[in-house]
Amino acid sequence: GLMQLKGISSETIESILSERDKSKFDSFRDFILRVGINRRSAENLIKTGACSAFDRADVLLSEIPILFNLKHKIINETQSMFGYNDIPKFNKSEILFGSREEERFVERKLLSLDISSHPLDFFNIGTDVTHMKDLKNQGTGNTVCIAGSVIRYQTPPTRNGKRVMYIIMEDGTGIADITVFGDVQEKYGNILFREGWLLVKGKIQRRGPMSLSIIAEELSPLEAN
Numbered sequence: 001g002l003m004q005l006k007g008i009s010s011e012t013i014e015s016i017l018s019e020r021d022k023s024k025f026d027s028f029r030d031f032i033l034r035v036g037i038n039r040r041s042a043e044n045l046i047k048t049g050a051c052s053a054f055d056r057a058d059v060l061l062s063e064i065p066i067l068f069n070l071k072h073k074i075i076n077e078t079q080s081m082f083g084y085n086d087i088p089k090f091n092k093s094e095i096l097f098g099s100r101e102e103e104r105f106v107e108r109k110l111l112s113l114d115i116s117s118h119p120l121d122f123f124n125i126g127t128d129v130t131h132m133k134d135l136k137n138q139g140t141g142n143t144v145c146i147a148g149s150v151i152r153y154q155t156p157p158t159r160n161g162k163r164v165m166y167i168i169m170e171d172g173t174g175i176a177d178i179t180v181f182g183d184v185q186e187k188y189g190n191i192l193f194r195e196g197w198l199l200v201k202g203k204i205q206r207r208g209p210m211s212l213s214i215i216a217e218e219l220s221p222l223e224a225n
């Protein structure tokens with residue numbers, strides 16, 4: 001388990017297990033103050049999901065600098081000279097991971113598994129998928145299939161009140177813009193808002209010599225190998 005994690009020593013593991021046997025960790029702050037752990041190991045534990053019981057990964061990472069500063073002050077100045085509760089609130093507005101699949105990719109990296117190629121290699125994408133770098137060679141109206149990670153969803157207001165969604169995706173070779181109209185949203189809504197990795201089938205629509213979009217017709221989640 002913990003021995004697979006990069007940058008974590010046997011002494012740190014022993015400290016975690018020893019403290020856990022004494023009593024459970026009431027909070028992430030309690031964990032950091034009690035365990036003999038360095039900052040890098042703590043960050044890696046967060047990114048692999050080992051600390052998910054405490055809070056979201058982005059929140060815990062934002063706490064790291066303050067908690068280690070507190071820990072160092074306690075060690076250097078003695079506990080009585082610094083209040084345990086003088087810790088500011090943390091910003092929860094930024095999300096570190098857009099999906100569970102992105103978390104899994106980080107886990108693979110930290111657990112020393114093979115990531116010499118793009119994370120799409122962990123999914124079954126078939127042979128008829130077009131690399132995003134090659135979309136520029138496609139003509140208007142051509143049907144293409146692409147597969148990749150969702151970077152961003154956008155749903156700007158429209159004049160007629162109909163909802164149009166714009167998705168930005170990447171596959172390691174390039175970036176693609178996908179337009180999803182209302183009928184497709186209704187049909188594939190459960191996939192759109194739950195999956196971070198998608199297979200998209202649609203038609204090329206050019207907006208200029210160097211600008212194009214894919215009008216989505218079918219969406220499906222990627223399945224892991």
